[in-house]
Amino acid sequence: VCLIVFPAVFFFACDLKNLPAGERLLAAMFQSVTTRTAGFNTIDISEMSEASKAVMILLMLIGGSPGSTAGGMKTTTFTVLILNAIATFRSQENAGAFGRRLEYHVIKNAATIAMLYFTLFFCGGVAISVYEGLPLLDCLYEAASAVGTVGLTLGVTPGLHVFSQVVLIILMYLGRVGGLTLIYAVLSGRNKGNAKLPLEKITVG
Template sequence: MIAGGFGLTILIGALLLILPASSAEGVWTGFLDALFTSTSAVCVTGLIVVDTAVYWSPFGKVVILLLIQVGGLGIMLFAALIGLALARRLSVRSRIITGAETKAEGVGDLRGLALGILATTLTIEAAVAAVLFVRFLTGYGYDVGRAAWHAVFHAVSSFNNAGFALYTDSLMGFVSDPWVCLPISAAIILGGLGFPVLRQLRRELRVPLHWTMNTRIMLAGTAVLLVGGTIYTALMEWDNAGTLGPLDPASRVLAAFFHSVQARTAGFNSVDIAQMHDETWLGTDVLMLIGGGPAGTAGGIKVTTFAVLFFIMWAELRGSSTVNVFGKRLSRAVHREAITVVLVAIGAVMAAVIAILAMTDLDLDRVLFEVVSAFGTVGMSAGITAALPDAAQIILILLMFLGRLGPLTLGTALAFRERPVAYELPKERPAIG
C-alpha cells in the first residue's frame, strides 16, 4: 500500500507536469523529464534535469511544491489526514498502514499523531517562512508577493529536505547570509530528526530520562555528524578557490556548516559542488548515505541504522554477549534489520554505479556522488544529472524511489508472503575474519 501510494502520486505529478500549463514556454514536457521531476519532488530529493527556476511556470512550481509537501508528510499519513477530514475517523487497516509508515508504536491514537505531525510541519514551515519573508523583503528588495512566494517555497522545501530552489544556482547567492542559511538549516535539521523524535521533544523536552533510545541516538548522532561534517568540509575546502577560498573566515565556517547540513539529505548548495575536491565528495558521500532520522523527511540508511551497526561492532570487539545502547539492551531483531538495510543500500548503490559507468564515459567519483545523492534523497549534484542518458536517469528514478520508501518497506512489498516453518535446522558456525 505504501509503495503503491508513492508510485501513484509520482505518476499523477508527472502527468500534471507534462501539461503545457506547467512549462514557462507553454510547451508539452517530455514524459521522462516530468517523471524525473515528479519522483524527485515526491521523494523529496531535489535532483533536477531541467532548471526549476527557468523551465517551470508558476503553475508547474506550485505542483512541485504540493508534491514536496505530500511526499514529505508521507503518502499514507496524507491519506489519513484526508480520511479524518472527510469521515472524522480511520479504519483499522488505515491506522495500521499509517502507523507502519510513521513508525508509530501503536494504532490507538493515530488520529492525534496525524494531526500532531501536520501541526508540527505547518508550524515549523510558517516560522521559517516568516524569517525568510522579512529577509527577502528588507535585505534584497523583493516586492511583497515575490518575497512571500520565495519564503514559502524554500521553507517547505527545506523542512521536507527536498532541496528544490527557485534560483538557477540554488542558494549560492546567499552563501554569506546567515539570515537565509541558518533558518533553512534549522528547518532541515528538524525535518531530518523524524516525527517520532519531534513528538517526544515537544512533550518531554525537559525530561531527558523519559527519552526513548531512538530519540537519544538521533540527537547524539545528529550533533556528531553535523559538527564532524562542518570540520571536515572546512579543512578540505578552506583554500579551494572554487568553493570556500574567496570567502571571509566567518563566511567559510557558515558555508561549511551549511554544506554539512545539506549533505544530511536536503540538497541545497551555497557553493559550487562541482568545484569541490575529490576527498570532499567522498566525505559527502558518507554523510549522504547515512542521512537523517526514520519516519521523517530525510533519506539515507538513517542515523539510527548507522549507530546500531557501530554499537554492534563495539560490543563484538569488547566480547560482550549483548549490545547495550544508552543503558538499554538492543533487540536482536534490530541487528538483522540494520544489516539488511545496509547491505541492500550498498548493493543498490554499487549496481547503479556500475550500470551508469558502463553506459557513459564519466568518472567514478562523479557517478558515485550522483548515485548516492539519489539513493539518499539528497539532491546534491556534481553537475551531470541532466546530461545522463535516459537509461541512467531511469536508474536514478528507481534509486530515489527506493531511498524514500526505505529498503525494508520496499523489500517487504516485493517479497513473498511469510510462511511458517515447523522445524529448525542444526547450527553450525563458519570462520569469520
Template sequence: MLVFKRILKWSPPRVLAAGFAGIILCGSFLLTLPFASSNNTFTPFIDALFTATTSTCVTGLVTVDTGSHWSVAGQVIILLLIQLGGLGFMTMATLFAMVLRKRISFRERLILQEAMNQNSMEGIVRLIRKVIAYALTIELAGAILFAIRWSFDMPIGKAVYFGLFHAVSFFNNAGIDLFGQFGVPFVSLTSYADDPIVNIVTMLLIIMGGIGFVVIADVMGYRNTRRLSLHSKVVLTTTGALVIAGTLVMFIFEFSNNKTLGSMHWGGKILASFFQSVTTRTAGANTVDLASLRQATQFFMVILMFIGASPGSTGGGIKTTTFTVLAVAVLAMIRGKEDTVLFRFRLAQERIIKALTITMLSLTLVIIITMVLATTEDQAFLKILFETTSAFGTVGLTLGITPELSTIGKVLIIFMMFTGRLGPLTLAYALGPRKEKDLFRYPEGKITIG
C-alpha cells in the first residue's frame, strides 16, 4: 500500500507507464505457467511477454496462435488483460473505488485526465462512469449478437464464450481471436469474409471502440444538447473520410486480384473492402489474406495504421485529430492564411506544435525500428515496415512474419506496442526529467525555410 501511494506521487505519464508495465509483467508470469497452455507445459517467457504486451496494449500481434496454444485459463487471462488495457488500469481502479464508495483524490484525477487524453479535469469522474457503462453495454450487446450467430456453427456454450471473448477483443480494438483452434492457426475471420452479421457487428464494435469514449458520450447526449463538440466533429468526419478512402483503395486495387477480392461476388467485394478499411483503425482482425494483397494496398494500409484511432479510445497511432490538425495547418499555410480553422474555430498554435511533435516522434520511431528490424530479420522490407507500423498503431494486422521474428525482433515489437499504447509523447514525459520553467528567453533568430 505504501509503494502504491509513492507511485501515485509520480507524474501522471510515469504512473501510466509503470501501471501498464506492471500489468504486462504480471500477465507474462501467469502465461508462462503450465495451466495457461493447452498442452500443460511452460511457455517460453519471451512468447508469454509478447502475448501479455499485445493483450494489454490491445494490439493483436501474436507469436503463438491464441485459440490453439492457450488453455481456457490462459485465454481468460488474455481476455482480462485486453479489458484492463483497453479501458485503462486507472479506469478500472476508479471503478473499484466507486464500488467501495472511496473518494477519488486530486492526484488520481490528474492521472485519469492524462489517461483519457483530456485537456481538463472538469467532469473526469463523471466521464469515467460513462466510459464504464458504455463499454460494458456495447460489449454485452456484441457478445449476444455474436453468440446467436455462432450458435449455428458450434455448441451453444462455446458460442457464448466465443461471443464474449470476441466482443471484448474487437471493441477494445485488440483483434485477438480464437478461431485457430479449428485446425488452421492465425486464421482470424477469413472464413467469415462474406458473412454480413459477423462483419457488421465486428465493424460496429471496432468503430465504437476507436472513436473514443468522449465522442460516444457526446453522440449519446446529442438528443438533449443538439450540438457536438469540435473534437467530436473532427473525429467523426476524419474517421468517416479515412474509412471511405480505405474502402475505395482496397476495392480498386484488389478488385481483380484472385487471391483476395477477385473470386468474390460484388456484395462480398464491397463488404471485404469496407472491413479491411475499418480494421486499420487499430483493430487487427482481417477477412482476407493480407499477405496476398498487392503492395500498393499494403502500403496504403501502413498509412492508415500510422494514423490510427482517436484520442481517448482503445486504439493507437498518432490519432485522427493529430492527422487532421496537421493537414488543415498545411492547407492554411499553402493558402497564405494566418490562422488554422476547423468548423469555424481557430486552433491555438500550441495544438499545432503538439500535433507536429507527436507525428515527428512517431515517424522517427517507426523509421528507426524498421531499419533495425531490416537488419535483424530476414524478411522483405515492406513486411517489416507493415509489422512495425502495426505494432506502433496497436493494430495487430500482419503479413505473416510475427511468429518468425527473432528474439531481438520480438523485443523490438514489444517496445513498439508499449510505446504505441501509451503514446510517444506520454512515454517521453514519463522517462524524461521533470519539466522546469525557463527563467529567460533567447533572442529571436531567422532561418530560411523551404
C-alpha cells in the first residue's frame, strides 16, 4: 500500500498539472503501479520532474513481490532491510514484525541482493553516461529500468551506441536471473568447513 499510495500522492503533487483533476489522479496512480510491474506509461515520462524520475528509479529497483513476474530486488527484500534498520535503531538484537523474528541468513541475503542491484544499477548508469555524454539521471533511469526488467524509457535507449546497449542487455539478464542466483551457482559447495576466522571488531557508522 505504501509503495502505491505515497508515490501516487507525490506524482500528483509534483507533476501532471496540465491534466484535469480526475485524469491527473488516474495517471499518478497508474504510474505509481506500473514502475514496479508492467512497464507501461500513459504520460510522457521525459517531461516529469527530476524528483519524480528519482522516485520512479527507486520503485523500479524495489520491484514486485516474490512469486510474481515483476523484476527488481522484491518488496520483501526492501521490507527486511527496513525492519533490520528499525531493530538497530531500537537496539534490538533481532529484527522482526507481527510477533515473528527474522532469521539472520534472511537479513544477510536481503542486504546482499540490495547491494547487488544498487551496484549494477549505479555502475551501469555511470558507464552509459560517461560513454554517451548524456545526463547522469537519464542514464540511471535507463539502467534502473533494465536491471528491474521494467521496460520504461525516457527515449534515450533507441539512440545509444552498441556498447551502451550491451550494458543494458547485461543488466536486464542479471536483473531477471538474479545476481544472488548466479553467485550461488558459481560458489555453491565451496568453503563449507566448520573452521572460523578470528573475530575482528570494527566501528561502522
